[in-house]
Amino acid sequence: MADSESPEIQAGGGPDADAGEHDHDTTGSSSRKLAAVAAINLVGFVVELAGGLAFGSVALVSDAVHMLFDALAYVMAFAAAAVAERVDAGDEWTYGLHRIEPLAAFLNGLFLLPMVGYILWESYRRFLDPVAIGTGPTLAIAVGGLVVNVGSVLVLEGKEMSLNERGALYHLLGDAGGSVVVIVSVLAVEFTGVRAVDPGAALVVGGLVAWSAVRVLRESGAVFFLKTPVDTDGLRDALLAVEGVSGVTDLHAWQVCSQLTVATVHVEASVETLAAAEDVNARVHAVLADHGVDHATVECCSTYENRTHVAAHGH
Template sequence: MTLVAVSNLVGFIVELAGGLLFGSVALLSDALHMLFDMLAYSMAFGASYTVDRFEGGETWSYGLHRLEPVAAFLNGVLFIPMVGYILWESYQRFLDPVTIDPELTLIVATGGLLVNVGSVYVLQSGEMSLNERSAFYHLLGDAGGSIAVIVATVAVAVADLPIADPVAATLIGFLVLWSAGTVLRESSSILLERSPSSQDDLRTDITALGDVERVDDIHVWQVCSQLTVATVHLVGPATSLENQRTDSHRRTSD
């Protein structure tokens, strides 16, 4: 996560300078996307680092695992003002197209794409936490944004279509919005304690166990993407605590 954050910081600086020097709003949009991604990765790393090193104890029985969905939610919220800026700048370029330097813009955009592809390779794994999935979605959006800049720049250079630059920036804005929606939906589900599994299926599985007559109450929720907790109230055949202890001892002996 740290390596990805540093890579995106370098990519942001290069693309920001390129966008300002060569007049490409698409390149500026992609640079801002990288900046917010760098902040998102830094926040995700900080949350993961704190969670791994805080044991919790009696006061914090689940540790600080809630920091994961909180950081992911804030990452999603950070996208919203960026999308607004990208769409506003694109609209201004629709009204008043600006001439860009296609050759140098193409070089910078290609470098940005390489940074994103390398970051995806570093981050991807078999099982990712919510923060890691959030970063992964960001990177996919970044890669798509870089491709959009490259295509738009080629269109400007070959077909003399200056409108292709703000069109690409608009597409990047919608890519960012899709990423934000995915992250906000997943993190909100955890923060609002949405059940991650079917209670009917769980009730059926528990009832099928020995000495369980009825399941009166089930609550299932996630503390973070990798920690699921459940409480259940079971009714069994034992008529007294002594009978329950005897049954438990017999099952242990068997």
């Protein structure tokens, strides 16, 4: 039977579906933001660590360690974004190196976990043996740390943020919360004289760090382990509502990175010409794009023949 009578096409769609056209301006902007935040936080770490050691505040030291790990996380995220920006999709790297982004974010989350253990241990030691702290200088440094965190948030803030930028934002929110806790604890020690408030504040900082770690691990893990980022039931219904589509099978969607969503789908169409099948294919791609899919492969087969789709991959 001629092609005009037996349409079956498989395509990746138009320009909108090309993974090789990932926005380099967006990635470059992400790299610059992360580099700036890393530099700011490294300076903040040095100041807070020196102040915490000099004036005996375990809460301030904990916040400094938090800031150090965050700075290292930003450096790693910056490196991942820079590498992804410089390697285009091609025959050797199908989607470029954008998978580095979720990997870096996942490692960032893992790096937070030992910090929680350190903070808990130091807090325990200080509960057993509280020490006097220099409240005035400690308060000034903690306020400075809060300013650093707020400034970093302003640098990162934007409508569309990459996974690493969101991870950095969670780190910064935890840092800001930690600085607030330190400020409150210093004031409490100053006005009540209860030294145990300082290690208690460090425990709160540890909780904030743990929250940051879980949040980053959950989001990056969802990308890294290919959790679907779209409502597949809603997408399937939308595809079935396309004129000419009579069946939808093998619908799969996943993310290469936070800014590149990929999907494949087999569509059965009630058409009898190649032109009609191409029209259905174009409308299917439009629906996929409306649901946030950046790159799609659509197999469109006519249903007027007795066709059996045999999946060549495991489920």
